[in-house]
Amino acid sequence: IGFLIINSSCSQITTLINHKDKPKRSDKTLQAIQRVGQAVNLAVGRFVTVGEAIANENHELKEEMSVACIEARRAGETIAQLTDVANLDHPESDSHITIFTDKTGVVKAARLLLSSVTKVLVLADRIVIKQIITSRNKVLATMEQLEKVSSFQEFVQIFSQFGNEMVEFAHLTGDRQNDLKDEKKKARMAASRAVLEKCTMMLLTASKTCLRHPDCESARINKDGVFHRMRLALEQVIEIVTDSRPNGENEMAPISIYSGIKEFKNKVEGLRENLYFLSKENLSTMLEVILEHTEDFTDSAYTSHEHREHILELSKQAKMELEHLVSVWMQAQNQKTKDLMEDLEVAILKTCQCMNELKREVHSAATSLAADLLKYHTDHMVLKALKITGVEGNLEAVAEYTCKLSEQKEQLVEVCRLLRHVSGTEPLEITCIHAEDTFQVTGPQIISAAETLALHPSSKIAKENLEVFCEAWESQLSDMSMLLREINDVFEGRRGEKRVYLSLPRPGKHNANLKALKPVKLDTEEQAKIAKLGLELHLLTSDVDSETEKWEDQENEIVQHGQGMSSMAYSMYLFTRGEGLLKTTQDLFHQAEVHDDDKPMLLLEAEKLISMCKQLQVTRTIKISTKFYAVCVFLLRSMSSLLFLM
Numbered sequence: 001i002g003f004l005i006i007n008s009s010c011s012q013i014t015t016l017i018n019h020k021d022k023p024k025r026s027d028k029t030l031q032a033i034q035r036v037g038q039a040v041n042l043a044v045g046r047f048v049t050v051g052e053a054i055a056n057e058n059h060e061l062k063e064e065m066s067v068a069c070i071e072a073r074r075a076g077e078t079i080a081q082l083t084d085v086a087n088l089d090h091p092e093s094d095s096h097i098t099i100f101t102d103k104t105g106v107v108k109a110a111r112l113l114l115s116s117v118t119k120v121l122v123l124a125d126r127i128v129i130k131q132i133i134t135s136r137n138k139v140l141a142t143m144e145q146l147e148k149v150s151s152f153q154e155f156v157q158i159f160s161q162f163g164n165e166m167v168e169f170a171h172l173t174g175d176r177q178n179d180l181k182d183e184k185k186k187a188r189m190a191a192s193r194a195v196l197e198k199c200t201m202m203l204l205t206a207s208k209t210c211l212r213h214p215d216c217e218s219a220r221i222n223k224d225g226v227f228h229r230m231r232l233a234l235e236q237v238i239e240i241v242t243d244s245r246p247n248g249e250n251e252m253a254p255i256s257i258y259s260g261i262k263e264f265k266n267k268v269e270g271l272r273e274n275l276y277f278l279s280k281e282n283l284s285t286m287l288e289v290i291l292e293h294t295e296d297f298t299d300s301a302y303t304s305h306e307h308r309e310h311i312l313e314l315s316k317q318a319k320m321e322l323e324h325l326v327s328v329w330m331q332a333q334n335q336k337t338k339d340l341m342e343d344l345e346v347a348i349l350k351t352c353q354c355m356n357e358l359k360r361e362v363h364s365a366a367t368s369l370a371a372d373l374l375k376y377h378t379d380h381m382v383l384k385a386l387k388i389t390g391v392e393g394n395l396e397a398v399a400e401y402t403c404k405l406s407e408q409k410e411q412l413v414e415v416c417r418l419l420r421h422v423s424g425t426e427p428l429e430i431t432c433i434h435a436e437d438t439f440q441v442t443g444p445q446i447i448s449a450a451e452t453l454a455l456h457p458s459s460k461i462a463k464e465n466l467e468v469f470c471e472a473w474e475s476q477l478s479d480m481s482m483l484l485r486e487i488n489d490v491f492e493g494r495r496g497e498k499r500v501y502l503s504l505p506r507p508g509k510h511n512a513n514l515k516a517l518k519p520v521k522l523d524t525e526e527q528a529k530i531a532k533l534g535l536e537l538h539l540l541t542s543d544v545d546s547e548t549e550k551w552e553d554q555e556n557e558i559v560q561h562g563q564g565m566s567s568m569a570y571s572m573y574l575f576t577r578g579e580g581l582l583k584t585t586q587d588l589f590h591q592a593e594v595h596d597d598d599k600p601m602l603l604l605e606a607e608k609l610i611s612m613c614k615q616l617q618v619t620r621t622i623k624i625s626t627k628f629y630a631v632c633v634f635l636l637r638s639m640s641s642l643l644f645l646m
């Protein structure tokens with residue numbers, strides 16, 4: 001709100017200051033000037049009212065905030081007085097001071113207004129940061145209590161308090177995430193909040209398991225891992241909010257092949273405008289760094305022989321093209337003939353083309369490997385085997401499957417590293433790093449949970465604990481599938497396009513009937529319902545994606561319906577968390593192209609999908625999973641329920 005007022009005030013005040021003196025001024029002009037002054041004063045008045053309310057709630061900054069609010073109000077009133085000219089026939093000859101007789105006064109008032117409003121915003125920002133830090137400290141203090149409890153009764157009481165504190169922290173950090181302008185920071189904040197969200201349930205079951213089996217070393221290791229990860233996530237949130245690093249360290253930005261190639265090409269193409277703005281050593285060094293990173297692909301045991309050979313061949317070609325470019329470039333510096341400049345243009349084009357081919361090759365290597373790996377692990381056989389052998393108390397079998405899970409973890413971690421190189425944007429790079437960290441941490445936690453269950457096969461809480469960690473693993477695989485889709489969208493230039501969801505009305509059918517939606521304040525119960533439905537959508541999305549991936553014919557109409565619903569539902573899930581591309585309720589309905597009268601169509605689409613699946617079952621033209629159309633129905637009904645709440 002504050003920024004909107006500043007922008008509005010700046011625009012309107014500029015209009016006043018730039019008003020040209022004329023021999024005669026019409027009543028219409030005078031009234032317009034007065035309206036601008038009044039509008040500024042009213043806007044400032046509303047803004048100051050909010051600032052004063054904040055000051056009354058925060059005594060440590062009350063004095064500073066009050067002074068800034070008084071200055072802003074005074075400036076707004078001054079501007080209103082100076083523009084009070086509508087009823088003056090001859091403003092210049094009147095004793096009343098106006099914009100026509102004292103433009104300097106308007107300039108001073110405008111500067112005071114902008115200065116005081118900025119001060120209020122800065123103070124308000126400090127208060128928000130302090131609230132987040134205070135909330136974090138509460139969470140940490142309660143976590144310490146949870147670590148030390150020795151009885152279930154005490155644990156339940158403290159965990160209830162912990163849950164309330166986490167909800168408060170989630171609200172504060174969610175608002176802060178939405179306010180962040182830096183997409184990189186926003187992605188880091190989203191990653192940290194996702195860790196805290198998932199770890200809350202892990203902390204519950206891991207702690208209960210440790211309380212039930214206090215002498216079990218694997219249970220203790222499992223619990224300690226959750227607490228450690230939550231503390232790291234809490235610390236990262238504070239780093240983002242305060243824009244600081246521990247011990248004054250500078251954040252090391254991850255360097256990817258994509259970003260390296262982009263910068264290299266910009267330098268090469270810059271030679272067209274200026275032959276002397278960089279050295280040949282600079283270009284050579286940049287290429288060396290890029291080719292060093294390609295070794296992550298060529299040295300990887302999971303890169304195919306074909307991709308490895310192509311990457312090595314293109315790396316060699318890139319060196320040759322640069323050598324030729326440098327040779328022509330040096331000649332052009334000494335003698336700018338037409339022939340040499342044409343040769344230079346050709347060398348620039350060939351060098352950039354080679355780098356594009358290298359970029360395309362590493363992208364293909366990373367994404368094809370990721371797609372194959374995700375498809376291979378769709379059935380979650382290792383996780384299922386760990387659950388079964390754990391309940392059986394078969395320690396030897398558990399050890400065998402934990403080795404397989406460790407191998408799977410190493411594969412996924414390696415793929416995440418390769419995907420980071422080709423992600424295309426900094427936010428997606430951060431998402432790749434988050435996925436890598438999640439697999440790196442969750443793998444050993446599943447192993448310790450499985451070992452605990454094998455040692456205590458009749459323990460219901462140990463079984464539940466293993467289930468929670470396995471679900472986290474499956475959820476991360478689902479997130480990785482979505483990440484892969486986004487990386488491909490960026491590479492193919494589809495980023496930002498609105499998808500056509502096949503299960504909903506097509507764009508254009510109801511656009512003319514869409515009306516602007518008024519903002520509505522939701523009460524706590526409604527917020528809880530929406531949050532619950534959002535989480536339900538997320539879980540059902542994973543189920544639908546899992547089922548559709550099993551189909552051999554990916555072009556089948558039913559598969560496309562399912563994929564469309566899944567993508568739509570995931571966007572809605574992100575919306576309930578204050579994340580993703582949908583920022584307002586109106587965005588949600590525009591994205592869905594849903595009119596109020598069309599909401600029941602969601603349920604009709606569900607019935608249509610059931611009918612189609614049943615027909616195929618009867619005719620036996622294709623084997624349909626009962627679970628597939630069941631989860632699609634649940635998904636549509638959850639989406640419908642969420643839209644009705646909005």
